[in-house]
Amino acid sequence: MNLSDIVDRDAAPEPWAEGDNIPWNEPGFSARMLREHLSQGHDLASRRSETIARHADWIAREVLGPAPARLLDLGCGPGLYLQKLAAIGYRCRGIDFSPASIASARSQAAGAGLSIDYEEADLRVAGFGPDEEFDAVTLIFGELNVFTPDAARDILRRACRALKPGGRLLLEPATQAAVRKMGSEAPAWWSAQSGLFGDRPHLMLVESFWDEARQAATKRYYRIETETGAVTRWASSQQAYTEAEYSALLEECGFGEMRFYPALASAEASDFCAIVAEARGTWAQPS
Numbered sequence: 295m296n297l298s299d300i301v302d303r304d305a306a307p308e309p310w311a312e313g314d315n316i317p318w319n320e321p322g323f324s325a326r327m328l329r330e331h332l333s334q335g336h337d338l339a340s341r342r343s344e345t346i347a348r349h350a351d352w353i354a355r356e357v358l359g360p361a362p363a364r365l366l367d368l369g370c371g372p373g374l375y376l377q378k379l380a381a382i383g384y385r386c387r388g389i390d391f392s393p394a395s396i397a398s399a400r401s402q403a404a405g406a407g408l409s410i411d412y413e414e415a416d417l418r419v420a421g422f423g424p425d426e427e428f429d430a431v432t433l434i435f436g437e438l439n440v441f442t443p444d445a446a447r448d449i450l451r452r453a454c455r456a457l458k459p460g461g462r463l464l465l466e467p468a469t470q471a472a473v474r475k476m477g478s479e480a481p482a483w484w485s486a487q488s489g490l491f492g493d494r495p496h497l498m499l500v501e502s503f504w505d506e507a508r509q510a511a512t513k514r515y516y517r518i519e520t521e522t523g524a525v526t527r528w529a530s531s532q533q534a535y536t537e538a539e540y541s542a543l544l545e546e547c548g549f550g551e552m553r554f555y556p557a558l559a560s561a562e563a564s565d566f567c568a569i570v571a572e573a574r575g576t577w578a579q580p581s
Contacts, residue, residue: 312529350378352559363429373399434466454548472565473534477504477511
């Protein structure tokens with residue numbers, strides 16, 4: 295791309311039409327994102343250690359039950375939650391799309407003497423499903439919303455079939471208000487010598503869109519390299535759901551009893567809610 299492509303861009307992109315997400319699996323981006331995951335200065339990529347410890351205690355108590363229950367963490371990042379839970383006796387498996395995060399998770403587990411099974415894979419095609427017999431599956435920090443509704447439905451169905459009957463899903467999706475806010479933000483720009491989107495000096499342009507009909511937000515990211523003027527574009531979309539829509543989606547995918555919380559391990563206001571849903575004995579099949 296070049297600067298004229300920015301000038302001639304579509305006024306309002308269709309959600310997911312310009313790409314699934316920012317490039318989590320690209321090695322350079324993955325390595326830069328890992329630094330953000332491990333930072334204790336913010337909660338943007340992963341939460342701070344003290345918050346993760348508090349969340350892990352809540353997950354053990356409210357979702358998993360006594361160790362050694364078996365847990366599958368979808369979108370596990372560098373394994374920060376799984377390390378806490380494995381250390382107190384839970385049997386853990388994690389799947390994530392980022393090669394740097396999975397490499398870091400494996401290294402940290404080995405260094406701590408923890409037996410955690412990590413897999414680098416896209417959740418849309420990863421191999422989890424029937425007969426895995428997990429006691430719990432977690433999909434947290436808004437991970438569900440980045441997928442198209444069809445992909446989200448498929449992931450939840452497979453998560454349900456990976457659970458024992460009565461096993462629990464912990465879902466921490468974004469609230470409808472949070473996704474709408476993301477799609478309604480004003481355009482922004484900044485310059486950097488290096489950063490998340492590149493190691494060389496560049497200018498970043500970001501614009502946001504809210505699709506009212508589809509209840510979806512899209513962000514466009516343009517990186518302009520200062521030395522060459524080369525332009526790279528990424529786009530990221532998120533689907534918004536109401537609480538009633540989350541309930542209907544989970545029921546369609548095979549879940550029965552559900553408990554809603556205003557936030558994970560807390561009653562404080564958050565951009566995310568938390569849902570614990572139990573897998574029914576007879577699982578819903580794809581339509």
